[in-house]
Amino acid sequence: MSLLEFDHVSYQYPGEKFNIVDDLSFSVEQGSFHCIIGISGCGKSTIFRMTNGLLKPKSGSIYVGGRSIVEQKHYCGYMPQKDLLFPWRTVGENLALPLEIMGGRSRAEQRDLIDDALADVGLEGCRDKRPEELSGGMRQRAAFARTMLTGSDLLLLDEPFSALDFLTRISMQEWLLKQWEKHQKTILFITHDVEEAIFLSGSVLAVTKTPIHTLTEIPVPAEYPRTRECLTRPEMVSLRENLIDVLRKQVQP
Amino acid sequence: MKKANRGNLPALIFLFLLLFLWQLGAMRVNAAYILPTPVQILQRLWELREPLFTVHLPATMAVTGIGLLISIGLGLALAVAMDWSPLLQKCLYPVVVASQTIPTTAIAPLFVLWFGYGIWSKVLVTVLITFFPITITVCDGFRSAKVEMSELLATYGATKWDIFLKIKIPCALPYFFSAIKMAIPMSIIGAAIGEWLGSQSGLGYFSRRMMTQLDGAGVFAPIVLLSAAAMLVVALVGLLENKVVKWRGES
Numbered sequence: 001m002s003l004l005e006f007d008h009v010s011y012q013y014p015g016e017k018f019n020i021v022d023d024l025s026f027s028v029e030q031g032s033f034h035c036i037i038g039i040s041g042c043g044k045s046t047i048f049r050m051t052n053g054l055l056k057p058k059s060g061s062i063y064v065g066g067r068s069i070v071e072q073k074h075y076c077g078y079m080p081q082k083d084l085l086f087p088w089r090t091v092g093e094n095l096a097l098p099l100e101i102m103g104g105r106s107r108a109e110q111r112d113l114i115d116d117a118l119a120d121v122g123l124e125g126c127r128d129k130r131p132e133e134l135s136g137g138m139r140q141r142a143a144f145a146r147t148m149l150t151g152s153d154l155l156l157l158d159e160p161f162s163a164l165d166f167l168t169r170i171s172m173q174e175w176l177l178k179q180w181e182k183h184q185k186t187i188l189f190i191t192h193d194v195e196e197a198i199f200l201s202g203s204v205l206a207v208t209k210t211p212i213h214t215l216t217e218i219p220v221p222a223e224y225p226r227t228r229e230c231l232t233r234p235e236m237v238s239l240r241e242n243l244i245d246v247l248r249k250q251v252q253p
Numbered sequence: 254m255k256k257a258n259r260g261n262l263p264a265l266i267f268l269f270l271l272l273f274l275w276q277l278g279a280m281r282v283n284a285a286y287i288l289p290t291p292v293q294i295l296q297r298l299w300e301l302r303e304p305l306f307t308v309h310l311p312a313t314m315a316v317t318g319i320g321l322l323i324s325i326g327l328g329l330a331l332a333v334a335m336d337w338s339p340l341l342q343k344c345l346y347p348v349v350v351a352s353q354t355i356p357t358t359a360i361a362p363l364f365v366l367w368f369g370y371g372i373w374s375k376v377l378v379t380v381l382i383t384f385f386p387i388t389i390t391v392c393d394g395f396r397s398a399k400v401e402m403s404e405l406l407a408t409y410g411a412t413k414w415d416i417f418l419k420i421k422i423p424c425a426l427p428y429f430f431s432a433i434k435m436a437i438p439m440s441i442i443g444a445a446i447g448e449w450l451g452s453q454s455g456l457g458y459f460s461r462r463m464m465t466q467l468d469g470a471g472v473f474a475p476i477v478l479l480s481a482a483a484m485l486v487v488a489l490v491g492l493l494e495n496k497v498v499k500w501r502g503e504s
Binding site: 052053054073074076077078080082084086087088089097098100101102130132150 | 399401402404405406407408409410411415419420423426499500
């Protein structure tokens with residue numbers, strides 16, 4: 001069953017002459033993990049911003065769980081590139097944000113949920129710390145926990161690891177796969193790092209042209225659970241080189 | 254703490270050097286009715302302590318306090334209104350700026366004619382001088398809120414009110430304290446100008462009365478008191494700020 005579906009969706013930024021997303025249709029299965037890969041400025045973030053309702057499509061409709069997003073709330077969790085932990089709130093208070101806004105839970109219930117979420121991402125005992133006391137990887141995990149607390153099945157992660165150093169990034173990738181396997185969420189993940197896309201995705205959705213007419217689905221020939229060793233297999237290496245080729249054609253140096 | 258004190262030492266030496274030069278210069282000029290020495294001013298302050306502290310300081314502080322409270326209320330209301338609606342911002346901004354081009358000292362005598370010699374003509378002068386920095390600074394504080402943060406909350410289903418409460422207010426808080434620290438000395442100046450122009454009590458009035466008696470030290474004594482009061486209140490606000498705003502300086 002498809003969880004997210006784009007039905008002939010177009011979008012045009014005010015002041016631009018063309019549709020950046022043009023008559024795009026695609027769908028994403030429940031429980032899958034896809035990376036959307038494309039060069040910077042190709043419009044992949046626009047797809048996210050329409051899905052989470054920050055931008056209204058010029059035409060076409062978007063469905064989550066079979067219903068149009070226009071008539072729903074709280075159907076997706078969105079995690080932007082910067083962790084955006086509010087510096088005036090403690091880590092725990094940051095995690096409380098989606099709960100406070102959705103309402104309907106008592107303080108004690110919120111507190112339990114937050115403690116569980118923190119334990120889940122390995123940040124036990126960080127509830128009363130300030131965000132600036134955490135390292136980059138810990139901050140991203142806190143931001144991920146906050147996204148999980150939206151309670152949505154669909155998670156939109158927009159280059160969440162791009163600001164991290166290489167070693168932290170690869171351990172966060174492994175960590176994210178474990179989280180996904182554990183919680184059975186549907187994850188869409190934007191990146192422009194080919195290796196990251198191949199390592200994480202069940203199949204890669206590549207943006208091969210701007211404006212975006214289609215997303216080219218490229219299955220990744222490896223089973224979950226994965227380790228980084230799978231990246232050295234010949235079929236993975238050739239997939240990586242192919243993808244780099246396709247993307248590089250669009251870059252004008 | 255020790256480190257901070259050591260840093261203060263050169264500043265203190267510098268201050269005393271300035272006062273010392275003033276003392277020397279004033280002694281050379283030897284005309285206390287126009288240029289009194291610091292020592293003469295302190296002496297005069299001591300001699301006049303009775304009327305200064307029991308009558309005139311409370312009068313000025315009353316004007317300052319009321320004026321400051323009204324300014325904070327008005328300044329915040331204007332800042333919130335301008336942040337809430339771009340249309341209101343377009344309407345209000347020019348009026349707010351225009352209000353600052355009024356040469357207050359020149360038309361303050363009119364305020365006395367409108368509101369009499371009571372406290373309100375002085376409060377009006379104070380408010381006119383003080384509300385502007387509060388409005389502009391707090392408005393900037395609201396604008397410093399990152400769009401990405403508001404967008405994130407919007408994806409959680411936040412209303413405009415949620416965003417105001419959870420992002421705009423915390424972002425504007427450090428700006429608000431800066432505004433208050435600026436506004437305190439200005440409100441005291443405002444009160445003194447108001448009293449200078451027409452009043453029966455207050456430090457501004459007292460300073461002017463000493464002027465007519467060619468008592469140079471008597472002119473300066475209430476001014477020293479005004480500065481001390483301003484510094485004290487600003488320091489208190491600074492303490493409060495350190496308690497409330499813990500995240501300033503974090504990028």
